[in-house]
Amino acid sequence: MDLSVQIGPLRLKNPVMTASGTFGYGLEFADYLDLNALGAIVVKGLSLQPRPGNAPPRIYETAAGMLNAIGLQNVGVEEFVTTKLPALRQYDTPIIANALGNTIEEYTEVCRVLAHTEGIAAVEINVSCPNVKEGGIHFATEPAQTGRVTEAVRRVMGDMPLIVKLSPNVTHIVPFARACRAAGADAVSLVNTFVGIAIDLDTMRPRLSNLTGGLSGPAIKPLAQRLVWEVCRDVDIPVIGIGGIMNATDALEYMALGAVAVQVGTANFIRPDAARQIVAGMADFCAARGITRLENFIGAFLRRETS
Amino acid sequence: MLCMEVPVTDMQHVNGGYFLLQVHSPAQAALVRPGHFFMLGMQHADFSADPLLNRPISVLDCTPDDHTAPAAIHFLIKEAGRGTRLLSRLRAGDNLLCHGPLGTTFPEPSPECRLILVGGGVGIAPLYFCARRWSATHDMALFYGGRSVTDLPLQGLLPQTGLREVILLTEDGSAGRRGLVTEPLPEYLASNPGAKVYSCGPNAMMEAVARITAHVDAQLWVSMENRMGCGLGACLGCVLPVIEGDKTAMVRICKEGPVFRGEQIDWKIRY
Ligand SMILES: Cc1cc2nc3c(=O)[nH]c(=O)nc-3n(C[C@H](O)[C@H](O)[C@H](O)COP(=O)(O)OP(=O)(O)OC[C@H]3O[C@@H](n4cnc5c(N)ncnc54)[C@H](O)[C@@H]3O)c2cc1C
Numbered sequence: 001m002d003l004s005v006q007i008g009p010l011r012l013k014n015p016v017m018t019a020s021g022t023f024g025y026g027l028e029f030a031d032y033l034d035l036n037a038l039g040a041i042v043v044k045g046l047s048l049q050p051r052p053g054n055a056p057p058r059i060y061e062t063a064a065g066m067l068n069a070i071g072l073q074n075v076g077v078e079e080f081v082t083t084k085l086p087a088l089r090q091y092d093t094p095i096i097a098n099a100l101g102n103t104i105e106e107y108t109e110v111c112r113v114l115a116h117t118e119g120i121a122a123v124e125i126n127v128s129c130p131n132v133k134e135g136g137i138h139f140a141t142e143p144a145q146t147g148r149v150t151e152a153v154r155r156v157m158g159d160m161p162l163i164v165k166l167s168p169n170v171t172h173i174v175p176f177a178r179a180c181r182a183a184g185a186d187a188v189s190l191v192n193t194f195v196g197i198a199i200d201l202d203t204m205r206p207r208l209s210n211l212t213g214g215l216s217g218p219a220i221k222p223l224a225q226r227l228v229w230e231v232c233r234d235v236d237i238p239v240i241g242i243g244g245i246m247n248a249t250d251a252l253e254y255m256a257l258g259a260v261a262v263q264v265g266t267a268n269f270i271r272p273d274a275a276r277q278i279v280a281g282m283a284d285f286c287a288a289r290g291i292t293r294l295e296n297f298i299g300a301f302l303r304r305e306t307s
Numbered sequence: 308m309l310c311m312e313v314p315v316t317d318m319q320h321v322n323g324g325y326f327l328l329q330v331h332s333p334a335q336a337a338l339v340r341p342g343h344f345f346m347l348g349m350q351h352a353d354f355s356a357d358p359l360l361n362r363p364i365s366v367l368d369c370t371p372d373d374h375t376a377p378a379a380i381h382f383l384i385k386e387a388g389r390g391t392r393l394l395s396r397l398r399a400g401d402n403l404l405c406h407g408p409l410g411t412t413f414p415e416p417s418p419e420c421r422l423i424l425v426g427g428g429v430g431i432a433p434l435y436f437c438a439r440r441w442s443a444t445h446d447m448a449l450f451y452g453g454r455s456v457t458d459l460p461l462q463g464l465l466p467q468t469g470l471r472e473v474i475l476l477t478e479d480g481s482a483g484r485r486g487l488v489t490e491p492l493p494e495y496l497a498s499n500p501g502a503k504v505y506s507c508g509p510n511a512m513m514e515a516v517a518r519i520t521a522h523v524d525a526q527l528w529v530s531m532e533n534r535m536g537c538g539l540g541a542c543l544g545c546v547l548p549v550i551e552g553d554k555t556a557m558v559r560i561c562k563e564g565p566v567f568r569g570e571q572i573d574w575k576i577r578y
Pocket residue numbers: 060061344358360361362363364365366382383384385386387388389390391392429432531532533534535565
């Protein structure tokens with residue numbers, strides 16, 4: 001049975017990747033699962049300079065989910081390339097770097113380094129960051145802004161596949177996916193976390209030092225699936241589905257809605273081998289349904305909807 | 308570290324909302340040292356995504372089964388909210404997701420070293436394990452305190468630790484001496500120079516211990532807590548500012564800790 005999928009120019013042995021920020025730099029998980037069994041590994045978001053992140057508390061559990069305000073703590077792109085990547089490169093699994101910045105120049109600088117680094121298979125840019133040069137408005141909240149950063153990054157990336165990770169905190173997602181396609185992105189991944197708040201009624205203080213945080217986990221799955229469905233239906237660009245995937249069923253739902261691949265996030269915290277289990281569950285599903293090529297299953301729900 | 312479903316072999320409710328949970332897991336037990344913790348799963352009973360995240364719990368003890376190798380892992384848990392309440396409903400025969408052992412450990416004391424344990428409330432768990440491991444070979448004392456007798460859940464089990472000296476204190480005088488656990492410490496440390504102090508309990512207590520050890524000839528290790536997402540170093544959710552040399556860095560409690568040198572902690576930080 002063939003679980004492999006195609007994301008633009010990138011061929012993956014199976015559609016299950018790990019989501020940025022939930023799988024460290026990958027090696028943290030080597031004790032728990034065979035990293036070679038994954039479709040791809042997306043590492044923690046990288047900025048040009050190291051970032052210390054937010055003050056604690058940074059996480060808070062909510063109903064069937066969690067809020068996080070890590071503040072993009074990371075070692076910086078140079079340190080990643082010199083100290084983390086060499087050990088990761090030994091695995092036969094594509095490494096996708098996740099890049100972020102507060103200006104278009106920061107994005108292009110980070111991506112330029114990554115594009116010239118051996119062992120990086122693709123770059124995913126996280127556009128859920130404030131643009132400090134334009135009054136802190138997020139790159140992710142106006143299609144034109146998303147398009148501009150995508151276009152600038154595309155120019156420095158050469159042939160390397162480029163994925164744009166979209167924010168769900170917008171009124172209409174489709175124009176963002178269109179802007180990415182027009183700017184030359186090879187795929188979009190959606191979604192990043194939903195912005196939320198939690199407070200303590202006794203102390204009248206926020207549960208997170210940052211006040212707001214990003215909601216992830218099973219709580220967001222229906223919201224994320226709606227967005228994936230809209231983009232898959234209306235825009236001709238490969239979509240990577242993310243949000244609340246805990247098991248193979250969740251992952252296959254995203255694929256039925258049209259996603260060519262998925263990313264597993266919060267589930268890695270609960271069972272560090274979750275992504276491996278999901279690959280196994282997909283194989284079982286295909287065997288039970290007589291599916292020989294999983295790729296043919298992509299969009300099964302969309303086809304049913306239009307027929 | 309291993310993440311696996313293991314059978315619960317015993318559950319005993321102690322006073323004051325505490326309970327003792329025992330699981331059978333030879334593979335994990337073989338790796339356990341005093342100070343280690345486990346992330347315990349929430350998905351027993353019926354599968355549910357709520358509560359979602361595993362809960363960090365220190366190892367209380369690790370004992371052999373009918374053979375001689377370690378096999379049983381013991382936890383002392385206080386009902387503090389939804390997750391620990393769910394754990395309190397486990398029964399022998401249930402399966403529990405156990406991820407560990409995780410984190411840093413209290414250093415193995417050198418043979419001639421005098422070890423002083425200072426614990427508050429449920430913070431007794433890793434110190435009890437230290438006592439069980441080292442009391443036969445080392446000169447050790449335990450200072451154990453809480454607001455009231457119901458905050459000293461392990462009181463009845465302390466005789467089996469083999470500790471020569473156990474000093475109990477309660478703020479209301481309902482067990483042991485009346486007072487804070489830190490009150491007798493300055494004098495005790497002054498007459499036992501060169502001791503190692505291992506402490507676990509509320510932050511305010513550990514901060515007071517740190518203030519005392521800073522002025523005497525003693526080395527302090529503390530076990531810190533914070534909310535945790537993954538327990539294995541991936542989410543960066545559990546960090547605290549920790550002093551390393553001349554810098555303060557955001558350091559993961561689950562990986563670089565939970566056990567730190569006392570002087571590494573910036574006690575001024577409130578979170
Ligand atoms: C290294 C370490 C060792 C621990 N060892 C023990 C032990 O041996 N026995 C014991 O009874 N308790 C221990 N705790 C505390 C225990 O993890 C919390 O009491 C428990 O997670 C509370 O969960 P809850 O769902 O019952 O409470 P809730 O308040 O409903 O918890 C909500 C969320 O907050 C987190 N949380 C709340 N309080 C704490 C806390 N103090 N520390 C970490 N996370 C917290 C929970 O994990 C959960 O994600 C330890 C904590 C740490 C970090």
